[in-house]
Amino acid sequence: MSFSYLNNIELDKALQLYIEEIEKSCVFWGSEEIFVKDSFGRITSEAVYALISSPHYNACAMDGIALKASSTYGATDTTPVHLIEEADFKRVDTGDPLPNEFDSVVMIEDVIELGNGSIKLVNASSPWQNVRQIGEDVCANEMIVPSNTLIEPYIVGAFLAGGVLKVKVRKKPLVGLIPTGDEIINPKSDPGPGEIIEFNSSIFSGMLENWGAIPRVYDIIPDKLESISQAIKSAASECNIIIVNAGSSAGREDFTAKAVESVGKLLVHGIAIRPGKPTILGIVNGKPVIGVPGYPVSGIIVMDQILKKVLEIYRGISYPSNETVNAVLSKKVVSSLKYKEFVRMKTGFVDGKMVATPLNRGAGVITSMVKADGIMEIPLNQEGIESGKEVKIRLLKDHEEIKNTIMVVGSHDPLIDVITDIMRKRDYGMYLSSAHVGSIGGIMAIKKGEAHAAGIHLLDEETGEYNISYLKRYFPNEKVNLIKGVKRIQGLMTAPGNPKHINGIVDLKKDGISFVNRQKGAGTRILLDFLLKQKGIEKEDIEGYDREEYTHMSIAALVAAKNADVGLGIYSAAKIYGLDFIPVCQEEYDFIIPERFMEMKHVKTFLDILKSHEFKRILTEMEGYRIENAGRVYTL
Numbered sequence: 056m057s058f059s060y061l062n063n064i065e066l067d068k069a070l071q072l073y074i075e076e077i078e079k080s081c082v083f084w085g086s087e088e089i090f091v092k093d094s095f096g097r098i099t100s101e102a103v104y105a106l107i108s109s110p111h112y113n114a115c116a117m118d119g120i121a122l123k124a125s126s127t128y129g130a131t132d133t134t135p136v137h138l139i140e141e142a143d144f145k146r147v148d149t150g151d152p153l154p155n156e157f158d159s160v161v162m163i164e165d166v167i168e169l170g171n172g173s174i175k176l177v178n179a180s181s182p183w184q185n186v187r188q189i190g191e192d193v194c195a196n197e198m199i200v201p202s203n204t205l206i207e208p209y210i211v212g213a214f215l216a217g218g219v220l221k222v223k224v225r226k227k228p229l230v231g232l233i234p235t236g237d238e239i240i241n242p243k244s245d246p247g248p249g250e251i252i253e254f255n256s257s258i259f260s261g262m263l264e265n266w267g268a269i270p271r272v273y274d275i276i277p278d279k280l281e282s283i284s285q286a287i288k289s290a291a292s293e294c295n296i297i298i299v300n301a302g303s304s305a306g307r308e309d310f311t312a313k314a315v316e317s318v319g320k321l322l323v324h325g326i327a328i329r330p331g332k333p334t335i336l337g338i339v340n341g342k343p344v345i346g347v348p349g350y351p352v353s354g355i356i357v358m359d360q361i362l363k364k365v366l367e368i369y370r371g372i373s374y375p376s377n378e379t380v381n382a383v384l385s386k387k388v389v390s391s392l393k394y395k396e397f398v399r400m401k402t403g404f405v406d407g408k409m410v411a412t413p414l415n416r417g418a419g420v421i422t423s424m425v426k427a428d429g430i431m432e433i434p435l436n437q438e439g440i441e442s443g444k445e446v447k448i449r450l451l452k453d454h455e456e457i458k459n460t461i462m463v464v465g466s467h468d469p470l471i472d473v474i475t476d477i478m479r480k481r482d483y484g485m486y487l488s489s490a491h492v493g494s495i496g497g498i499m500a501i502k503k504g505e506a507h508a509a510g511i512h513l514l515d516e517e518t519g520e521y522n523i524s525y526l527k528r529y530f531p532n533e534k535v536n537l538i539k540g541v542k543r544i545q546g547l548m549t550a551p552g553n554p555k556h557i558n559g560i561v562d563l564k565k566d567g568i569s570f571v572n573r574q575k576g577a578g579t580r581i582l583l584d585f586l587l588k589q590k591g592i593e594k595e596d597i598e599g600y601d602r603e604e605y606t607h608m609s610i611a612a613l614v615a616a617k618n619a620d621v622g623l624g625i626y627s628a629a630k631i632y633g634l635d636f637i638p639v640c641q642e643e644y645d646f647i648i649p650e651r652f653m654e655m656k657h658v659k660t661f662l663d664i665l666k667s668h669e670f671k672r673i674l675t676e677m678e679g680y681r682i683e684n685a686g687r688v689y690t691l
C-alpha cells in the first residue's frame with residue numbers, strides 16, 4: 056500500500072484510495088427495526104410495502120347523501136329526480152363508510168330539501184363520484200418506498216396509512232471523537248495561560264448529528280503515543296468510525312499518525328488541501344480512523360470533505376449538496392499552487408449581483424465560519440484569483456437570506472451590532488451583515504457597488520467638520536446621502552487605574568508606553584494623525600504606531616489583556632472592557648447610502664431602527680454616545 060509520511064496527495068486521489076480500502080476491509084454494520092413514528096430522517100434498508108390498503112374501506116369524500124348513481128340518471132332542471140330518505144338515499148359525512156347498497160355521494164350543496172325526508176336533484180350523479188375507493192392512496196402489498204430512501208415526514212405518514220408500524224432502517228453509525236493534547240481542557244470561562252478550551256468535539260458532534268450519525272465524545276487524551284494508541288484501539292472496539300482530533304502535524308508532540316500506525320494501517324498523512332493539510336487516514340480493527348487537524352476550521356473542512364464522504368458509504372445515499380452561486384470577487388485572493396484551498400466568504404447582493412469577499416483565513420479563527428455565507432474553492436495549481444472575476448461560492452446559508460441582507464461596511468462601532476440585533480429580534484425577514492474596513496474602505500466599497508451603506512467618521516482637518524467634505528470629494532457625480540448617526544466620545548483607553556499615568560496624546564511618546572493603533576483608512580487612525588500633528592509629535596516616536604487592529608473592541612481587548620498600554624478608541628468599547636478612559640474629543644459617526652438604495656426594504660428598515668426609541672435607549676445605556684438626529688437624511 057502506498058503510504059508516505061506527510062505526503063501531499065490530492066484530495067480526490069486520497070478519497071478514492073481510502074474509500075476503496077474501506078469497502079475492501081471495513082466491517083459494515085447492518086440494519087435495525089424501529090418504530091415508524093421514530094423513523095423520520097433514517098434510511099430504509101429494504102423496500103417497504105403497505106400491509107393494508109388506504110383507505111381500507113370505501114369512504115365518503117364529501118358531506119351529503121349516499122345513493123345509487125342510477126337513481127339519478129336523467130335529472131335536469133326541467134326533469135328533476137325526487138328521492139326518499141332511507142329508501143333511496145342516506146345522509147353521510149366526509150370519512151363515513153359508504154353504505155353497501157350505494158355507489159355514489161352527492162354534496163349537500165347540490166341537494167334541494169323538500170321536507171319530510173324527501174329531496175330533489177337536478178343533476179345526474181355518476182358511479183363512485185365523491186367516493187374515496189379502497190386503495191385510492193395505496194393498495195395492500197404495493198411498495199411505498201424502495202431500499203435506501205431517506206424517510207421524510209410525509210413518508211412516515213404514508214407508512215402509517217399503509218398499516219406499517221415498524222420499519223427496517225440502516226443503523227446510525229456511531230462515531231467516536233477523541234480530543235487530544237496536553238494543553239486542551241474541558242470548557243470553562245477562566246482558562247489559564249496556555250490552556251486551550253476543547254470545543255472541536257462539540258462542533259464535530261453537531262455536524263455528525265446533522266449527517267445522521269451518533270457522536271460519542273471520549274475524554275481528552277494527553278500527548279503520549281501510548282495513551283493515544285490505547286484510546287484509538289479501545290474506541291475502534293466500540294465505534295464504527297473514529298476521529299482523532301489534533302496532534303496531526305509534524306511537531307514533537309504530534310503522535311496521531313504514529314499511533315494509528317502502531318495499532319492499525321496508516322494510509323495517508325498529508326493531503327493537498329488548505330486548511331486541513333496534515334490530515335491522517337487509517338484503518339484500525341476494520342474501522343476507518345481519521346486524524347483531523349486541531350485547528351477548528353481545518354477540522355471542519357476535513358469533516359466536510361472527508362468524513363462526510365466516508366459516511367456516505369455507510370448511508371447508501373449521498374447528502375444533498377449545498378447550493379452554488381456565481382459571485383463577483385471584491386478583493387484579490389492569493390493561493391498556493393500546492394494546495395486546493397477552501398476560502399470562507401462573505402457574500403452580499405448589491406445592484407442585482409452577488410459580490411463575495413474573503414474572510415479571515417486563519418485556521419484557528421472559528422468566528423470566520425460563523426460569519427461565512429459560503430466557501431470558495433481554489434483548485435490546485437492556481438496562484439489565486441483577481442478581483443472582479445466571477446467565482447463560484449458554495450453557500451452555507453439560504454440564498455434568500457443573502458438577498459434580504461443589508462451590507463454595512465466601513466468604520467466599526469458596536470452600535471452596528473445593536474442595529475443588527477434589533478433587526479433580528481423584530482424579525483422583519485431582514486438581515487444585516489457588517490464588515491469592518493475603516494471609513495475610507497467603506498467609501499471605496501460604496502463606490503465599487505459592493506455595499507448598501509457605510510459607517511464613516513472622517514474629520515476634515517481644515518474645516519473641523521465631519522464627513523461632508525469627504526462625501527463631496529469621493530462622490531462628485533453620484534447622489535449619495537448622508538444619514539445622521541451619533542456623536543461619540545473618542546479617547547485613550549488604559550488598564551484600570553491608569554497604571555502608566557497617561558493623561559493625553561502627548562504621553563504616547565513617553566518611554567515605556569506601548570500603543571496599539573488602528574489600520575490605515577480607519578477614521579480613528581486619521582483622527583490620531585491629526586491629533587499628533589496638532590501636538591507636533593512624530594509617528595516614529597510612538598512605540599506600537601505600526602501595530603494595527605481593525606476594531607475598537609480588539610484595541611480594548613488588547614489593552615485589557617495588558618498586551619498594550621494604551622489605544623485610541625470610543626468610550627463604549629472601553630466601558631465594555633472596564634478600562635480607564637481619557638476623553639480626547641467628540642466626533643460624528645454617520646452613514647452614507649447611495650440614493651438608488653434608499654427605497655429598498657432593508658435600507659428603510661435600517662433607517663427606521665436608527666430613529667427608534669429602542670436604539671436610543673440601548674445606546675444611552677452603553678454610554679459615550681449623543682443621539683440627536685439619528686436616521687435623518689441629508690441629501691447633498
Ligand SMILES: Nc1nc2c(c(=O)[nH]1)N[C@H]1C(S)=C(S)[C@@H](COP(=O)(O)OP(=O)(O)OC[C@H]3O[C@@H](n4cnc5c(N)ncnc54)[C@H](O)[C@@H]3O)O[C@H]1N2
Nearest residue numbers: 234236251252253254255301302303304309348349350353
Ligand atoms: N512546523 C509545522 N507546524 C505546523 C504545520 C506544519 O506543517 N509544520 N502545520 C500547521 C497546520 S496547517 C495545522 S492545521 C496544524 C495542525 O495541528 P495539529 O493537528 O498537530 O494540532 P495541535 O498542534 O495539537 O493543535 C493545534 C491547535 O488546534 C487547536 N485545537 C486542538 N484541539 C482542539 C480542540 N479539541 N478544541 C479546540 N481547539 C483545538 C488549538 O488552537 C491548538 O493550538 O499545525 C500547524 N503546525
Ligand code: MOO
Nearest residue numbers: 330331332353418
Ligand atoms: O492545514 Mo492547516 O489546516 O492549513 O491550517
